[in-house]
Amino acid sequence: MSIDANLRERAARVVPGGMYGHLNAALHGPSYPQFFVGGQGCRQRDADGREYVDLMCSWGPVVLGHRHPAVESAVTAQLAAGDCLNGPGPVYVELAELLVETVPQADWVMFSKNGTDATTQALMVARAATGRTKVLMAHGAYHGADPWCTPGPAGTTPNERADLAEFVYNDLASVEAAAAGAEGDVAAIIVTPFKHDSFEDQELPTPEFARGVRALADRIGAALVIDDVRGGWRIDLGGSWEPLGVRPDLYAFSKALGNGHPIAAVTGADSLRGPAQSLYSTGSFWFNAAPMAAAKATVETLRDIDGIALMERAGTRLRAGLAAQAASHGFTVRQTGPVQIPWLSFEGDATLEKGMFWAGACLEEGVYLHPWHNWFLSAAHTDDDIDRALQGTDAAFAKLRARFGGD
Amino acid sequence: MSIDANLRERAARVVPGGMYGHLNAALHGPSYPQFFVGGQGCRQRDADGREYVDLMCSWGPVVLGHRHPAVESAVTAQLAAGDCLNGPGPVYVELAELLVETVPQADWVMFSKNGTDATTQALMVARAATGRTKVLMAHGAYHGADPWCTPGPAGTTPNERADLAEFVYNDLASVEAAAAGAEGDVAAIIVTPFKHDSFEDQELPTPEFARGVRALADRIGAALVIDDVRGGWRIDLGGSWEPLGVRPDLYAFSKALGNGHPIAAVTGADSLRGPAQSLYSTGSFWFNAAPMAAAKATVETLRDIDGIALMERAGTRLRAGLAAQAASHGFTVRQTGPVQIPWLSFEGDATLEKGMFWAGACLEEGVYLHPWHNWFLSAAHTDDDIDRALQGTDAAFAKLRARFGGD
Structure with missing residues (x-):
């Protein structure tokens, strides 16, 4: 055997x-x-x-x-000093500054652990900002595995998904229709930087779609969220829609951010700073210093090489x-x-x-x-x-x- | 300054x-x-x-x-071999076996990152098992910071909390009343091993309360979930209600499990194995080997000393x-x-x-x-x-x- x-x-x-x-x-x-x-x-x-x-x-x-040497030596050094303490280390500030400097859309950052933490937190910020409930998402898009977004229905309840409405990726008319159906109650439009659904050919966003969802979000006063958990740090260090010239209100990052070390982040625009501050959002290991040291080394190395x-x-x-x-x-x-x-x-x-x-x-x-x-x-x-x-x-x-x- | x-x-x-x-x-x-x-x-x-x-x-x-030497050397060795790979390492099996051996209630284990992941996943298992929606929880209890449970309402919607009903800790009649109010739709009763709400004196469970919620859950066919994120690995290595002789259907663990390294776990009874298998529940870093090595060393050390x-x-x-x-x-x-x-x-x-x-x-x-x-x-x-x-x-x-x- x-x-x-x-x-x-x-x-x-x-x-x-x-x-x-x-x-x-x-x-x-x-x-x-x-x-x-x-x-x-x-x-x-x-x-x-x-x-x-x-x-x-x-x-x-x-x-x-x-086992990239810059990342692993940063992690080893941070673990030797202290990782999970009664507060974050200086690297929390350094990493937040680095992300704000690297991502043009970002005026601020909040850290967490899972990609799902980041997408969920981004929607919470949007809801806190707008006082609205509904979120528009593309049919079949993967935004994580919490009950609101897991692709399998087992263990979820209808209420947990009642605040979602779907559109078709790259079909701006379908986004407009979903927004109209939500009758002024749209808190956010969440979209992946390109269509990367399983079992299907991938699809890059048309410039019309990207610009269109940005304009629609502005028109209806909703937040535009890019779920860059999968695309982030491989397409553009400034965020995956930066090459399109379209900036969301919120980016959700995770996966590649720490080269395998567990960390996620939401970056946001200044207009959402107050609503973000109003959340109670936390986790036992969200402020661990070692994964932040990993992320700092990862982003710096990606930039330098x-x-x-x-x-x-x-x-x-x-x-x-x-x-x-x-x-x-x-x-x-x-x-x-x-x-x-x-x-x-x-x-x-x-x-x-x-x-x-x-x-x-x-x-x-x-x-x-x-x-x-x-x-x-x-x-x-x-x-x-x-x-x-x-x-x-x-x-x-x-x-x-x-x-x-x-x- | x-x-x-x-x-x-x-x-x-x-x-x-x-x-x-x-x-x-x-x-x-x-x-x-x-x-x-x-x-x-x-x-x-x-x-x-x-x-x-x-x-x-x-x-x-x-x-x-x-910086406990047994934990840190296990982490260092695992990081040197490989941490975030295309599948878990042997330590995933070893840790699961150790938990099943250590926690008498546990027939199986599922790992995640945050305490909130574990409490949320436990409720998903309960809902998948029962086909029901409602969860009974103690008023004021902290079960994490996802929208369904975060103590601050900012950024959450009424639908996200519509499947909850509250009771008063240590008041069995109030649990019975909450169950009656949910009219046969109770998927789970979730309870902390003792009352540890912020700003209030803590309260140990009365044996009548512990035995009573167990009996009630059995009577109505709901799962009893102990949120042992805060209490776990400090009260009893077999789970915090083991000294009371009361075993839940599901335990949610995190915090102390990895001595500061990011890991969480749900342990469950055999009767819930199938429903647990039906979930789509995952995260980018849930199978990282280093935090599992930390948890294995932590539990072994707690046992040995x-x-x-x-x-x-x-x-x-x-x-x-x-x-x-x-x-x-x-x-x-x-x-x-x-x-x-x-x-x-x-x-x-x-x-x-x-x-x-x-x-x-x-x-x-x-x-x-x-x-x-x-x-x-x-x-x-x-x-x-x-x-x-x-x-x-x-x-x-x-x-x-x-x-x-x-x-």
């Missing part, structure tokens, strides 16, 4: 189903390992000692690569390589989303039969990517790493061809 | 109000420092270099003392010393709660005038405790530490006497 299988067997006795949530290997495919024991740069090692070129980056958090450019370079190389391979093996594929947060799907593969087979074949070839969730690149992915990944994906396309033929 | 004052001035520009939540020094009293730079054992050092005997333990998380007995010894010594001092200075005080999670209030001090003055005087004397929130002891508080604290509290009583006279 493999070590992974043995661990799964033990886990099944002491955790419901053995595992849960987005890292549950049972959701990914039959050959996915569940347990991991190490990471270095853009490589990860599973419990049975197999090493992968990692194209998932732990579903986003790892943006500089595993131009991490976004490195990820774009890696993503562009990967996309071009995959496109050429797919064509040469006779498959029509779609590659969507920003190149640094990519996804690949097969034409006419609604059942994901090809996608699952190909992703499983990539695993066998030492490349860890995902059949129905977007991937993530890091600043640690060099040309050589991408070329190594492309060797694996090429062999996987060949296996796919042998199994299914071309399109 | 002190370093603390300078940091506050900078913080006020980049965080709403400079600080928020339970560690906001503005809530504690005028002389409380906001910023801390280090901790060792049961001592903490603020940004201006003042050292305190710490009777708050970072509001609970620090149960073995700061009989940490509960050490805390009881320290708490008993503190309570006796404070009682003698109060009497000798002519004050009538009430000391409530378990000795290891103590609080002291002054007779006839509804405005907290004496309590605030005395706590401020304790600070001046190098003792960090709190005027309106319960305190926390740790296994690192030796007799000498308690005696050092008592020197400070004695001087503070003398100052109080000089200012107010006796009762």
Whole structure:
């Protein structure tokens, strides 16, 4: 029995189903390992000692690569001094100043732990500011796993979702209709920086949509919230809609902010400072200094090495390589989303039969990517790493061809 | 200007109000420092270099003392191997097994980050199991800071609290009445292991109350949830109601579980395994291995050194010393709660005038405790530490006497 299988067997006795949530290997495919024991740069090692070129980056958090020396030495030094104390450390101020300096939209910052903390807190700020209740969100968008937003309905009540109304991503008319339906009671419009729903091709926002939701929020006096938990720190260090020239009232960040160390943040505009101050929002570990030291080192390093450019370079190389391979093996594929947060799907593969087979074949070839969730690149992915990944994906396309033929 | 004052001035520009939540020094009293730079054992050092005997333990998380070698070496080793990976590490299984072995009520475990994650997740399990919506909770009880439970109403909507009904702690008839009012729709009764509401004397549960809510939950087919976030790992390693012989269906743990490292857990009975498995509940950092290594080392150490007995010894010594001092200075005080999670209030001090003055005087004397929130002891508080604290509290009583006279 493999070590992974043995661990799964033990886990099944002491955790419901053995595992849960987005890292549950049972959701990914039959050959996915569940347990991991190490990471270095853009490589990860599973419990049975197999090493992968990692194209998932732990579903986003790892943006500089595993065990990045600047981040880890900042964490080690902070842990040695003190982490969870009766108040925050100076690094709380330094990190808040760094974020306000780095994100043009940000006049202030509030920290928390989970991405869900940040999206939930952002909506609380919007509701406190407006005295209204309703939130408009895109159908199918993932904003976290609290009862109000978890994609699974189990354990939630109708009341917990009664203050939401849905629109269709990139369809401004549908946002206008949702706002009209809420009859003057819209506290916030929450939107991801691009459409990154699972099981679907990704979709960049049209400039009309981005500018349109901004104008609509202004017109109806609602807050515009960008849920940048998944996109943040990979698209633009100033916030993922900064390249579009559209600034939200609130950004929700987490995942990559601390290169894997647990931290989340809401940044806000000055107009929302008072309402933000009126909240009672807190957590036992929200002011721990070590993850703040990690976040400070992460953002400074991304800035100093131009991490976004490195990820774009890696993503562009990967996309071009995959496109050429797919064509040469006779498959029509779609590659969507920003190149640094990519996804690949097969034409006419609604059942994901090809996608699952190909992703499983990539695993066998030492490349860890995902059949129905977007991937993530890091600043640690060099040309050589991408070329190594492309060797694996090429062999996987060949296996796919042998199994299914071309399109 | 002190370093603390300078940091506050900078913080006020980049965080709403400079600080928020339970560690906001503005809530504690005028002389409380906001910023801390280090901790060792049961001592903490603020940004201006003042050292305190710490009777708050970072509001609970620090149960073995700061920088406990077994915990920190486990964390360091895990960080060096890998922390935030594409799946959990073996320590996830080991920790779950340890909790199931340590907590007699526990047949399974689910991990998360915040205490609020655990209480929220426990209610989701209860709702998934029963198909019902309503939750009964004690009036004034703190169960976290999500919109459904945060003590401040700012930013919350009526719908988010519509599924709650309240009872009075230790008043079984009021729980029965709340259940009757919910007309067969009660998913859960959530209760803290003892009454530890802010601004009030603490109250231990009567055996009749504990047995009564258990029997009521059984009778109406609801889940009994103990929110052991604050009490857990200080009263009984088997869960805080284990000494009462009353086992809930679900325990919510956090705070002390990882000695300051961010982790939370729900433990549950076998009957709820299926419903728990039906949830979609997750977070970006919930499966990080380092905080799990911290929790494993914390629970093992508490067990091996009989940490509960050490805390009881320290708490008993503190309570006796404070009682003698109060009497000798002519004050009538009430000391409530378990000795290891103590609080002291002054007779006839509804405005907290004496309590605030005395706590401020304790600070001046190098003792960090709190005027309106319960305190926390740790296994690192030796007799000498308690005696050092008592020197400070004695001087503070003398100052109080000089200012107010006796009762």
